Structure formats: C-alpha cells, structure tokens
Amino acid sequence: MSVIEVNHLTKYYGKARGIIDVSFHVEEGEIFGFIGPNGAGKSTTIRLLLSLIYPTSGSGTIFGQDCIKYGPELRQEIGYLPSEVFYYERMKVIDLLKYSASFYDKDCTQRMHELAELMELELHRRIEDLSYGNRKKVGIVQGLLHQPKLLFLDEPTAGLDPLMQRKSFQLIREENQRGVTVFFSSHILGEVQRMCNRVAIIREGRIVEIADIRTLQQNNYKKVRVVANDLDTAYFDIPGVTNLERHDNAVRFFYRGDINAVMHKIGEIAVSDVTIEEPTLEEIFMHYYE
Amino acid sequence: MTMNIFQHEFKMHLRSVITWSAAVAVLIFVYVSLFSSFAQDAELLNQMMANFPEQLLTAFGLNGVDLSTVLGYFGFVFLFVQICLAIQAANYGFSLVSVEEREWTADFLLAKPVGRTQILTSKLLAALSGLTITNIVVWISSFSFINLFKGDRPYETTPLLLLLLSIVVFQLFFLGVGLVVSLLVKRIRSVTPYAMALGFGMYVLSVFGDMLGESALEKITPFKHFEPNYIIQHGAYDLPLVLISISVIVISLAGSYVLYTRRDIPGVV
Numbered sequence: 001m002s003v004i005e006v007n008h009l010t011k012y013y014g015k016a017r018g019i020i021d022v023s024f025h026v027e028e029g030e031i032f033g034f035i036g037p038n039g040a041g042k043s044t045t046i047r048l049l050l051s052l053i054y055p056t057s058g059s060g061t062i063f064g065q066d067c068i069k070y071g072p073e074l075r076q077e078i079g080y081l082p083s084e085v086f087y088y089e090r091m092k093v094i095d096l097l098k099y100s101a102s103f104y105d106k107d108c109t110q111r112m113h114e115l116a117e118l119m120e121l122e123l124h125r126r127i128e129d130l131s132y133g134n135r136k137k138v139g140i141v142q143g144l145l146h147q148p149k150l151l152f153l154d155e156p157t158a159g160l161d162p163l164m165q166r167k168s169f170q171l172i173r174e175e176n177q178r179g180v181t182v183f184f185s186s187h188i189l190g191e192v193q194r195m196c197n198r199v200a201i202i203r204e205g206r207i208v209e210i211a212d213i214r215t216l217q218q219n220n221y222k223k224v225r226v227v228a229n230d231l232d233t234a235y236f237d238i239p240g241v242t243n244l245e246r247h248d249n250a251v252r253f254f255y256r257g258d259i260n261a262v263m264h265k266i267g268e269i270a271v272s273d274v275t276i277e278e279p280t281l282e283e284i285f286m287h288y289y290e
Numbered sequence: 291m292t293m294n295i296f297q298h299e300f301k302m303h304l305r306s307v308i309t310w311s312a313a314v315a316v317l318i319f320v321y322v323s324l325f326s327s328f329a330q331d332a333e334l335l336n337q338m339m340a341n342f343p344e345q346l347l348t349a350f351g352l353n354g355v356d357l358s359t360v361l362g363y364f365g366f367v368f369l370f371v372q373i374c375l376a377i378q379a380a381n382y383g384f385s386l387v388s389v390e391e392r393e394w395t396a397d398f399l400l401a402k403p404v405g406r407t408q409i410l411t412s413k414l415l416a417a418l419s420g421l422t423i424t425n426i427v428v429w430i431s432s433f434s435f436i437n438l439f440k441g442d443r444p445y446e447t448t449p450l451l452l453l454l455l456s457i458v459v460f461q462l463f464f465l466g467v468g469l470v471v472s473l474l475v476k477r478i479r480s481v482t483p484y485a486m487a488l489g490f491g492m493y494v495l496s497v498f499g500d501m502l503g504e505s506a507l508e509k510i511t512p513f514k515h516f517e518p519n520y521i522i523q524h525g526a527y528d529l530p531l532v533l534i535s536i537s538v539i540v541i542s543l544a545g546s547y548v549l550y551t552r553r554d555i556p557g558v559v
C-alpha cells in the first residue's frame with residue numbers, strides 16, 4: 001500500500017512558484033529521500049501534505065485518505081520535524097513536550113522520557129535559553145513521542161553536532177525497522193544516500209527524477225581514475241566520457257556506457273594505478289543541476 | 291473546543307490579563323477617590339467648565355455632564371476604562387492567530403491532530419475568558435470604590451448596571467475586529483501599534499463625530515454605541531447603535547473562521 005500518494009500537486013504563492021505538477025508515491029516501510037537545493041519546493045511539498053497550506057491544484061493522500069479532508073485524523077499518526085524549529089519561547093522543554101503529547105489519543109509519557117534521555121535533552125530549561133541544536137533535539141523528541149506511523153523530516157540534522165546526527169540517524173533507522181515510513185527531505189546528499197531506499201530529486205519546483213538509490217548510482221555513471229606516465233587527456237575522449245580532467249599524472253573522468261570500451265582503452269597503455277568506482281550521489285546530483 | 295489548547299492559551303494570556311485588570315482597577319480607584327473633592331467644589335467646577343470651549347469639553351466627553359453627581363462623574367471615568375478595555379481586547383484579537391505565525395509556532399500547532407475550527411474556537415474562548423476576568427475586576431472595583439467614596443450622595447443602580455453590562459459587547463467588538471483584520475493582512479510584525487490604532491482610533495472617531503456634529507461617524511465606533519453619558523442620562527442603551535456593534539461582532543467572527551480555515555500558513559523562507 002502506498003502511504004503517501006501525490007498527484008499533480010501544484011502550489012503557487014500568488015505568482016511565486018511553490019511546486020509544479022509534483023507526483024510521486026511513498027510505499028509503506030520505506031525511507032523516501034526528497035532532495036533538492038534550498039527553495040526547490042521541499043518544504044512546500046511537506047507543508048501541503050500536512051495541510052498547513054492548500055494546493056493550487058492537484059491532491060495528496062496519506063494512508064489512502066485525502067490529506068486535507070481527513071487532516072486532523074491523519075495527523076494522529078504523523079510526526080513532523082520542521083526544518084526550522086520554533087516553539088513557545090517562554091515554555092520549559094518538559095511543558096512543551098507535555099503539551100505536544102496532550103494532542104494524541106495515546107499515553108506518550110514513557111516514550112517521551114526515553115527519547116529525551118536518548119537525545120540528552122535537559123527537560124527543565126526554557127526554550128528561549130536553548131541553542132539551535134538543542135531546539136532541534138526538542139523537535140525530534142516532539143515529532144516522535146507519539147510513535148507515529150509516518151514521519152516527515154525536513155532537514156532533520158541541520159544544526160546538530162556529528163555525534164547527535166549519528167544518534168538521530170540511528171533513531172530514524174530504528175523507527176523505520178519498526179515499520180515507520182519516513183519521508184526524508186534534505187539537501188545533503190551524503191545523508192540521503194546513507195538513509196534512503198528511493199529518492200526523488202526536485203529542482204525549481206519540479207520533480208526531475210525518481211529512482212532507487214542503487215539504480216541511480218549503478219545504471220548511470222562510473223567514476224574512473226587512471227594514473228600513468230605521459231598520459232594525454234585526449235586519449236580518453238571517447239563517447240560517454242564527461243568531466244574529463246587531469247591532475248599531474250592522474251586522469252579522471254565519468255563514464256556512462258559499455259564499460260568494455262574503457263577497459264580496452266586502459267588495457268592498451270601502461271598504467272601505474274586504476275580505480276573504477278561508483279560516483280557518490282553528490283556527483284550524480286550535480287549532473288542534474290548542470 | 292479542545293481543552294489542552296484552551297488551557298495553554300489561557301496560561302499564555304494570564305500575565306497580561308492580570309496586568310490589565312490591575313491597571314484598570316487602579317485607574318478606577320484613583321479617579322473615584324477624587325470624587326468627594328470634586329463634588330465638594332462642584333458648583334465652582336461646573337461654573338468653570340461652563341467657561342471652557344465646548345470642543346474641549348466634548349473631547350473629554352464632559353459636555354452636558356454634571357460632575358457633582360456620582361454617575362455623572364463615573365461616566366467620565368468610565369470613558370477611560372473603555373479606552374483601556376478597547377486596547378486590551380484589540381491586542382488579544384490581533385495577536386490571537388498572528389502571534390503563532392510571527393513566532394513560527396503555527397507549524398507546531400497545526401501539524402497536531404486538530405482542525406483549524408477547533409483551534410480558533412479554543413483560542414477565542416481562552417481570550418474571552420481573560421477578558422471576562424478583567425470585566426469582573428471592573429465590576430467589582432466600580433461598585434466597591436463608588437460605595438467607598440460616594441460619601442452621602444445617592445446614585446441609581448440601573449444606569450450603572452447597564453454601563454457595566456455593555457463591557458462584554460464592547461470587548462467582543464475589539465476582539466473580533468482585531469482578529470479579522472489580522473487575518474486579512476498577510477503578516478503582523480508587531481501587535482501593539484495595531485491595537486493602539488484600533489482602540490484610540492475608534493475613540494478619536496467618536497470625539498470627532500461629537501465635535502463636528504458628524505453623526506455618520508458614530509455608526510462605526512463602539513465608543514458611540516456605548517457612550518457612557520448617553521447610557522447614564524437615558525438609563526437605557528441607544529438600541530440601533532448597539533445592534534450595529536453586535537452585527538460587526540457576528541460578521542467579524544464568522545469572517546475570521548472562514549479566513550482562518552482557508553489560510554496558507556506562512557513558512558520560513
């Protein structure tokens with residue numbers, strides 16, 4: 001069953017573009033990556049699905065139900081971590097979390113304390129005294145304390161130190177293993193690569209690609225590096241080669257096509273070192289943005 | 291209505307409610323305590339006032355007022371109370387929804403499993419409860435300070451009751467108008483200027499209406515709909531004007547629900 005289904009969703013803010021004709025679906029139990037640069041429409045998509053804003057046209061369903069019409073009921077099972085975390089400044093962390101918990105039908109006290117301990121949150125500090133990273137932690141606890149079945153994470157790790165980043169990734173994975181579907185929006189490709197099964201790439205409000213992370217990496221490009229004496233870059237200038245460049249004795253390029261063609265070329269010269277590897281998502285990504 | 295939002299909102303209002311209530315109580319106390327000295331020299335005072343330019347008297351709502359009577363004097367005091375109540379209610383109206391958007395907490399609240407109608411109802415009732423506390427404080431301080439300082443001068447209870455009963459409608463007017471205006475504009479950066487502008491603006495309109503003899507202006511300002519002198523002199527409300535106030539309240543509240551349920555909540559860009 002698709003947990004999220006988005007059909008031709010379009011949003012204009014007056015004349016300004018939000019997103020245009022966005023369609024995708026997220027399956028139950030997957031971690032779905034949503035990547036694009038700032039301003040591409042990632043937050044707009046999430047906020048539409050949470051009915052914080054209303055679409056210009058198109059629609060979205062969550063758990064098979066219209067996300068606007070059944071918004072309040074659906075949100076019982078949704079956890080949301082906004083990209084920028086803002087809470088009632090004068091409240092204490094514990095009061096905010098209790099307020100948050102009071103909206104849900106189940107008792108969240110135990111899970112709330114577990115999460116707070118895990119994230120090393122000081123419960124009796126006032127929100128206004130918290131650093132950005134600590135606010136983000138409040139956001140994570142607040143978004144997870146009711147054990148939602150669907151998580152919207154909008155740039156979840158921005159502002160967290162590496163240790164806390166790892167902890168929250170760990171947490172998200174554990175939630176996912178328990179069957180929670182995760183919608184993971186980010187502009188940091190490394191983390192999407194590590195976390196997600198499938199990924200949608202959004203650019204200037206439009207989806208440019210939806211693919212399995214592995215297919216995205218495997219089916220397309222190889223990153224080749226050849227080290228040899230007196231090597232001319234022109235030697236590798238064959239069809240399918242891009243980004244050809246040379247540093248000292250090393251020639252580097254991306255290749256897409258029959259790998260034998262490159263192997264053959266390499267075989268004909270005396271090389272001192274060769275590496276052929278998968279490009280990082282980052283490198284693939286740049287390709288979509290050229 | 292959901293109880294948790296109501297409680298949360300009420301707590302957020304509480305400090306402000308206490309401050310406003312205390313301020314209004316002190317205001318009533320200070321003015322009413324001066325009554326006996328005013329009343330003693332009433333003849334002199336009335337003579338002196340007769341020499342003032344009429345416009346000046348009108349500006350302070352003193353035209354045709356006998357400050358030597360308890361209610362005549364209290365009507366004059368009540369005008370200042372009305373200004374305070376107007377600013378307080380307008381303040382709550384303007385900030386009711388806009389504060390969440392200004393401090394970006396709307397994303398938190400609206401991502402919770404509650405509908406917007408419920409949110410707005412809970413918020414409105416919380417604000418109204420706060421205003422009612424101030425209202426009660428005005429009732430108590432009016433009665434106790436008047437009886438404390440009136441000396442041996444008598445007064446009629448009915449006009450005073452009518453005056454105090456008008457407060458709730460008066461508050462609802464500014465709450466409702468503030469709210470609907472806050473939903474009509476894209477974003478309110480600071481509530482106080484708006485609240486002051488609405489509160490004082492309505493007062494100034496009523497004064498100008500009096501000074502210029504312009505009766506069209508009195509149709510829109512509740513300072514005219516519930517003019518203390520009128521209520522005290524007639525022992526009754528100016529009913530058609532009161533109905534205007536009530537219509538404005540109904541329209542602004544209904545409009546607020548429509549606007550809020552359709553509103554795009556601005557996000558951080």
